[in-house]
Amino acid sequence: MDFTLILFYVVAGVAAATAVGLLFSRNAVYAALFLVLNFACVAVFYLLLGAPFIAMAQITVYAGAIMVLFLFVIMLLGAEKLPRGGILPWQRPLAIGAAAILLAEAGYLLVQRVQSAAVLPDPGSFENSVSSLQQMAYLLFTDYLLPFEVTSILLLVAMVGAIVLTRQAKGAQR
Amino acid sequence: MDLGIPLTHYLLVSAILFTMGALGVLIRRNALIVFMSIELMLNAANLAFVAFARSFEQTTGQPVFTGQLFVFFVIAVAAAEVAVGLALIVAIFRTKQTIDVDQLSSMKG
Amino acid sequence: MEALFNLVPLVVFLPVLGLLINMLFGGRMSEKAIGTVASAASGLTFVVSVLLGVALWAGHGHAEVVPFAEWIKIGTLDIPWNFRVDTLSVTMMLVVSVVGTLIHIYAIGYMHEDVRFKKDEKRFQRFFVFMNLFIAMMMILVSGDSYLMLFVGWEGVGLCSFLLIGFWYDMDTLGRPSWANSNAAKKAFIVNRIGDFGFLLAGLTMFWWFGSVQFGEVFNKTPFIPESIILAITLFMLIGVAGKSSQIPLYVWLPDAMAGPTPVSALIHAATMVTAGVYLIARSWPLYSAVPNAQFIVALVGAVTALFAATIAVGQYDIKKVLAYSTISQLGFMVAAVGMGAFVAGMFHLVTHAFFKALLFLSAGSVILGLERGHHHLAHHGPDSGQHEEVFDPGDMRNMGGLRKRMPVTFWLYMIGTLALAGIFPFAGFWSKDEILLEAARNYTVVYVLLVIAAFFTAFYMGRQIWMVFFGRSRHAAAEHAEESPKIITVPLMVLAGLSVLGGVLNLPGVHTLTHWLEHTIALAAEHGAEVGGFLALSWGGLNPVVALVSTLLALGAIYLSWLLYGRKPLEAGQKDPLKKILGPIFTGMENKWFVDEGYRAAFVDRYADLGRFLAEVVDGRFWHDFVHDKLIAGTYNWLSKIALDRYADQKGIDAFFNGLGELIKRISASLRRLQNGFVRSYALAVLFGVIAILGYLLLK
Numbered sequence: 008m009d010f011t012l013i014l015f016y017v018v019a020g021v022a023a024a025t026a027v028g029l030l031f032s033r034n035a036v037y038a039a040l041f042l043v044l045n046f047a048c049v050a051v052f053y054l055l056l057g058a059p060f061i062a063m064a065q066i067t068v069y070a071g072a073i074m075v076l077f078l079f080v081i082m083l084l085g086a087e088k089l090p091r092g093g094i095l096p097w098q099r100p101l102a103i104g105a106a107a108i109l110l111a112e113a114g115y116l117l118v119q120r121v122q123s124a125a126v127l128p129d130p131g132s133f134e135n136s137v138s139s140l141q142q143m144a145y146l147l148f149t150d151y152l153l154p155f156e157v158t159s160i161l162l163l164v165a166m167v168g169a170i171v172l173t174r175q176a177k178g179a180q181r
Numbered sequence: 182m183d184l185g186i187p188l189t190h191y192l193l194v195s196a197i198l199f200t201m202g203a204l205g206v207l208i209r210r211n212a213l214i215v216f217m218s219i220e221l222m223l224n225a226a227n228l229a230f231v232a233f234a235r236s237f238e239q240t241t242g243q244p245v246f247t248g249q250l251f252v253f254f255v256i257a258v259a260a261a262e263v264a265v266g267l268a269l270i271v272a273i274f275r276t277k278q279t280i281d282v283d284q285l286s287s288m289k290g
Numbered sequence: 291m292e293a294l295f296n297l298v299p300l301v302v303f304l305p306v307l308g309l310l311i312n313m314l315f316g317g318r319m320s321e322k323a324i325g326t327v328a329s330a331a332s333g334l335t336f337v338v339s340v341l342l343g344v345a346l347w348a349g350h351g352h353a354e355v356v357p358f359a360e361w362i363k364i365g366t367l368d369i370p371w372n373f374r375v376d377t378l379s380v381t382m383m384l385v386v387s388v389v390g391t392l393i394h395i396y397a398i399g400y401m402h403e404d405v406r407f408k409k410d411e412k413r414f415q416r417f418f419v420f421m422n423l424f425i426a427m428m429m430i431l432v433s434g435d436s437y438l439m440l441f442v443g444w445e446g447v448g449l450c451s452f453l454l455i456g457f458w459y460d461m462d463t464l465g466r467p468s469w470a471n472s473n474a475a476k477k478a479f480i481v482n483r484i485g486d487f488g489f490l491l492a493g494l495t496m497f498w499w500f501g502s503v504q505f506g507e508v509f510n511k512t513p514f515i516p517e518s519i520i521l522a523i524t525l526f527m528l529i530g531v532a533g534k535s536s537q538i539p540l541y542v543w544l545p546d547a548m549a550g551p552t553p554v555s556a557l558i559h560a561a562t563m564v565t566a567g568v569y570l571i572a573r574s575w576p577l578y579s580a581v582p583n584a585q586f587i588v589a590l591v592g593a594v595t596a597l598f599a600a601t602i603a604v605g606q607y608d609i610k611k612v613l614a615y616s617t618i619s620q621l622g623f624m625v626a627a628v629g630m631g632a633f634v635a636g637m638f639h640l641v642t643h644a645f646f647k648a649l650l651f652l653s654a655g656s657v658i659l660g661l662e663r664g665h666h667h668l669a670h671h672g673p674d675s676g677q678h679e680e681v682f683d684p685g686d687m688r689n690m691g692g693l694r695k696r697m698p699v700t701f702w703l704y705m706i707g708t709l710a711l712a713g714i715f716p717f718a719g720f721w722s723k724d725e726i727l728l729e730a731a732r733n734y735t736v737v738y739v740l741l742v743i744a745a746f747f748t749a750f751y752m753g754r755q756i757w758m759v760f761f762g763r764s765r766h767a768a769a770e771h772a773e774e775s776p777k778i779i780t781v782p783l784m785v786l787a788g789l790s791v792l793g794g795v796l797n798l799p800g801v802h803t804l805t806h807w808l809e810h811t812i813a814l815a816a817e818h819g820a821e822v823g824g825f826l827a828l829s830w831g832g833l834n835p836v837v838a839l840v841s842t843l844l845a846l847g848a849i850y851l852s853w854l855l856y857g858r859k860p861l862e863a864g865q866k867d868p869l870k871k872i873l874g875p876i877f878t879g880m881e882n883k884w885f886v887d888e889g890y891r892a893a894f895v896d897r898y899a900d901l902g903r904f905l906a907e908v909v910d911g912r913f914w915h916d917f918v919h920d921k922l923i924a925g926t927y928n929w930l931s932k933i934a935l936d937r938y939a940d941q942k943g944i945d946a947f948f949n950g951l952g953e954l955i956k957r958i959s960a961s962l963r964r965l966q967n968g969f970v971r972s973y974a975l976a977v978l979f980g981v982i983a984i985l986g987y988l989l990l991k
Contacts, residue, residue: 015186019194026201026221029214038214042221045198049224052194055186056235058249061227061256068256073220073263080267081213084274089211089281098971102207105978106200112985113196117189119989126185127235143246151250158257165261172268175275206974215971286968 011055022048034088035081039074046070056127060140191232199225212270212280216263223259227252294345295354298373300338301383301429305331309422316415325398328418332394332425336387343380351377351810355435355506362438369503372435378811381637381804382432382569385644388789389561390425392782396652397421397553399778400659404551407662408458408465417457417551424450428562432569437493437503440570444534445486447563452479454554455547463549464681471549478543485533485540492526495519509576517581524577524584527570528591535567535621537595542887544618548610552655555610560617560651561644568621568640571628575812579631586734588629593730593740596622598884600747604754604869605880608685609654612755616711617647619744623726626737632729633812634805638797639726641804642718646710646790652783653704656775657759658684660697664771682768687758689766691860696772701760703783708756710790712749712845718793720842725797728837742841749845753852762860799833 025048028041046069053062147155198221205218234248274280308331316324346352353376361371397417405411427450431443456475462468493503499519500508512520531537536544547559558564571578571588578585596619603615620643627636661684683689694701710717713724723745730738764770774780797804855868870877879885965972 009185012186015190019190022194023197023201026198026205029217029221030201030205030208035211035213038211038217042217045221046224049198049228052191052228053231056191056231057238058231058235058252061231061249061252064253064256065224065227068260069220069224073260076263076267077213077217080271084213084271084280089279095283095967095969095972098969098975099208102204102975102978105975105982106204106207108982109203109978109985110196110200112982112989113200114193116985116989117192117196126187127191127232128185128239139244139246142244143249146246147250147253154254158254162257162261165264169264169268172265173271203978207971207978210971282970285970 014051015055018048018051022052036078039077039081042077043070043074046074057139060143188232188236192229195225195229195232197225198222198228210281210283212273212282215282216266216270220259220263223255227255230255292345292349294341295356295375297338297341298356298375298433299358301335301342301387301433302426304334304338305422305426305429307331309419309426312415312419312422316419319415321402321411321414322398324415324418325394325401328422329391329394329398331422332387332391335425335429336384336391339380339383339387342375343384346375346377346380346810351807353377353811366501369436369438371439372504373433374435374505375433376811377807377809378569378572378637379432381641381808383429385641386425386428386432386562389644389648389786390421390428390557392785393553393557393561393648393652394418394421396556396655396779396782397551399776400553400652400655401551403659403662407666408461413457417454420450420453420457421553421557424454424558424563428566431566435505437496437505437508440573441486441489441493444489444530444566444570447558447566448479448482448486448534451482451547451558451563452476454558455550457550457554463685464683466681474543474546474549478547481540481543482533485530488526488529488533490530492523492530495523495526499523505573512576512580520577521581521584524574524581525587527574527577528584528588531567531570531588531625532591533567534570535564535625536618537567537591537622537625538598541595541599541618542890545611545614545883548608548614552610552651552658555614556648556651556655559614560647564617564621565624565640565644568624568628568636571625572633572637572812575628575631575633578629585629585631589626589730589734589737590629592622592624592626592629593737593744594622595619596626596744597740597747598622600744600751601880602883603751604747605867605877605882606751607687607867608683609657609687609690609755609759610651610685612687612751613647613650613654616650616748616751619748620647620711622744623723623741626741627726627729630729630733630737632726632733634797634808635722635725635729637808638804639719639722641796642710642722642790642793645786645793646707646717646719649703649783649786649790650707650711652779652786653700653707654685656700656779656783657690657693657697657704657772659775659779660693660700660772661689661766661768663773664696665768667771667773668767682766684768687755688861688863690759690764690769691762691766692760692764693769693772694760696769697774699774699780700783703780703787704760705756706787706790708752710793712752712849713745713841714749714845715838715842716791716794718790720838721794721797721799724833724838724841727841728834731834731837742844745841746844746848749848750852753849754856757852757856758861761857763862765861765863 022045025041025045029038029045032038032041046065050062050065050070053059053065202218202220202222202225205221206215209215209218230248230252234245237248238245270280273285277284308328311327312319312324319327346354353374356373356375357370358373359371362369401414401417405414405417424447427443427446429443431440431447434440434443452475455478456472458465459472459475460467460469462470496508497503499515500511502508502511529540532540544559544564548555550559578588599615599618599622603612603619606612606615620639624636624639624643627633627639665682665684706717710719713719727738727741727745730741795803859868861868867877867881870881873880882888965976
């Protein structure tokens with residue numbers, strides 16, 4: 008067995024486990040932490056796929072910024088737990104059934120359509136990664152300049168929107 | 182074929198993560214966890230993206246960054262989404278005093 | 291000259307314009323303005339008629355058909371509204387418009403007083419609207435190029451007749467509140483309906499066999515149609531003629547039609563509308579010429595009517611009733627003439643009769659107004675006003691007498707009319723009546739005898755009228771105070787008097803202007819009397835001296851006889867008619883119109899009412915409604931619906947099905963409604979199902 012393959016299976020197992028943990032953790036804080044772990048696992052996958060930049064972005068943006076934001080909100084609202092009891096009795100079994108079908112379909116698809124022969128090579132050396140990072144940056148500021156700038160505007164709008172939405176009305180504070 | 186990891190493995194993981202995310206959206210009542218599940222689904226999609234990009238890179242024989250750049254944009258958009266989404270949850274909590282999505286059924290037909 | 295023919299629609303639309311003006315703006319116009327507009331419309335129609343006559347004369351009488359509008363076009367049936375300008379129609383147009391115009395002018399004066407005596411001045415406007423409508427309809431009648439167009443006019447004048455007879459619909463002839471006038475109008479309308487039914491049958495038969503109702507086409511095809519069919523058509527048409535031209539057996543409406551104002555009696559019920567039947571026969575000359583049997587029947591009907599009506603006229607006391615029966619009698623002369631194939635003689639008499647009978651009626655109207663004035667004068671200035679509360683009939687000749695001095699102009703006008711009607715040389719009536727008598731003598735002896743006796747009676751009752759009205763002493767205070775009519779009334783009468791005197795010029799023996807004029811339209815059987823011998827072969831340029839002499843002597847004798855009875859020893863107030871002593875029950879018959887109205891009532895009207903009652907009460911009420919509807923149909927239905935349908939089919943079958951359907955929809959929608967529960971998570975689940983479905987489809991494709 009190849010080392011990377013072993014690493015992949017271990018990380019994949021962790022990723023699946025954290026996803027399940029996210030699903031069933033009663034406490035929202037735990038859920039957030041499971042998710043952080045999951046993101047980290049995905050970041051490892053990115054590294055294995057030869058995408059170090061994306062892996063770093065995943066760690067910093069997702070696991071760092073976004074999840075911290077989640078935790079902030081959870082703490083802010085004090086909404087770690089919800090009282091028990093659901094209103095939709097059929098929702099859970101139906102959802103689980105549907106998810107199972109979806110998974111089965113995906114598996115069937117993988118077995119039938121995707122060439123199992125396609126094996127992805129291991130990531131190359133560090134220099135290789137740096138050069139690829141340079142090329143990517145170059146692309147980002149040439150061919151993808153417009154989407155890049157649009158994304159920056161989107162982020163600005165999201166920031167303003169978040170401020171407007173969360174800002175308390177003047178009268179309400181008093 | 183002793184080196185490397187098959188594409189199908191990545192895709193399988195991606196599928197599992199996506200399904201878990203979807204399930205989370207469907208069975209959790211906590212708006213925050215629903216939101217996290219959505220992030221999980223996004224991640225699953227991103228993973229599939231990068232895996233396919235890698236596969237494509239191998240087919241052509243030279244580095245292709247389109248897939249990675251797409252994921253980069255997805256991450257950026259997700260960040261914006263989370264910012265606005267959490268702001269919404271905060272605003273909803275202010276009026277409803279809850280983040281249980283089952284309490285929010287004013288769209289009832 | 292040709293272009294003048296295109297003016298012909300104006301003869302219809304000028305009166306229509308007049309009536310529209312009066313109808314829309316008459317309310318704000320003075321009486322004079324209304325009368326002027328109406329008279330001008332009629333007068334301009336006369337001018338157009340003259341222009342058409344000139345155009346015809348210039349074109350040597352060549353008939354012209356002027357297309358005007360598409361009217362009925364269904365499949366192969368194509369009946370346009372065309373105007374026919376030929377010598378016959380123009381003759382009618384001229385008569386209608388000249389007499390119509392004069393009567394319009396007269397009516398300005400007459401109605402001015404009439405609406406005041408009857409105390410409803412608003413009806414002045416209405417009167418002239420109706421009158422112009424009548425002129426328009428009469429023009430449609432005479433100018434149409436098809437039997438259908440003629441029928442439109444025929445019905446139109448019938449309507450105007452109805453409207454104008456019932457003009458004072460809420461009172462009787464004496465102005466008392468009553469439905470007498472409107473009943474008279476209804477009677478006229480209904481009797482005319484019977485005649486119109488005959489006309490309609492004729493028209494439909496004609497269309498069935500000829501495939502057309504256009505004059506030209508019908509006459510061209512006449513030789514190819516079986517004689518029996520033509521006989522049927524002509525006899526059906528005779529029913530129509532009997533209705534409109536007031537012949538036996540449908541004449542009964544005309545005397546009652548005198549309920550209308552006097553100008554109406556003169557225009558519609560003497561001069562123009564009632565002659566429409568004569569015009570119809572003259573227009574249909576090719577049809578009548580083809581069937582001699584029909585001709586004889588028509589002639590006989592006319593002659594019998596002439597005599598019958600003349601005898602009734604002798605026994606009448608109402609000045610207008612005498613003239614009404616006289617009109618029926620004279621129409622009988624005309625119908626007899628056109629029946630014998632003497633179309634020109636009939637048309638000639640139609641024209642002259644229009645002049646002198648209009649003159650007589652209008653003069654009678656003048657007399658009536660004179661008496662009204664006298665009565666009015668008495669009521670306000672009389673010594674004892676209480677006496678005048680009694681109902682006074684200004685039309686009753688027994689209330690008159692000695693009017694010669696009170697109303698000299700009217701007297702002389704009346705005299706001229708009387709002499710013309712009696713057929714005294716050289717007045718218009720002499721020439722036209724003589725022509726008819728001559729034709730009768732040559733063709734059918736029976737008809738001749740009847741007509742001569744009728745002519746004798748004519749002279750007698752006119753003499754009687756003159757003596758009773760104008761000579762002797764006044765038999766009523768109102769007659770003593772009668773006043774002459776104003777110029778607006780007398781001037782048109784003078785024109786008519788002139789026409790009555792000179793009307794004979796139209797067709798003098800030897801010259802025969804009218805004959806030649808009408809020959810362009812009507813191919814006359816010129817050989818009339820070719821085979822007769824004896825005194826009838828004598829001819830002074832078309833005038834037979836024997837026939838003329840006989841009729842003149844008879845007329846003079848009749849007038850002398852009337853002088854013996856009524857002139858030598860004038861009637862006193864309250865005295866019985868001297869003829870009653872001599873004739874006894876016969877005069878009673880004359881007085882009561884031979885009880886025809888009563889007979890009709892007993893034979894038809896009451897039977898009809900009985901039939902109506904029987905149908906209403908027994909057939910409709912008891913049998914149809916009570917038994918068939920209530921018992922049979924409704925009962926069966928109720929039984930069926932209760933037993934069979936309600937219990938089984940309806941409740942168990944149909945109801946169950948539809949209720950079930952409704953319930954199903956309700957359940958489906960209820961469960962579907964649950965889907966729309968407002969929970970984001972279940973919507974998301976639905977989305978997931980969709981994803982699964984699409985993915986599954988893609989996989990299994």
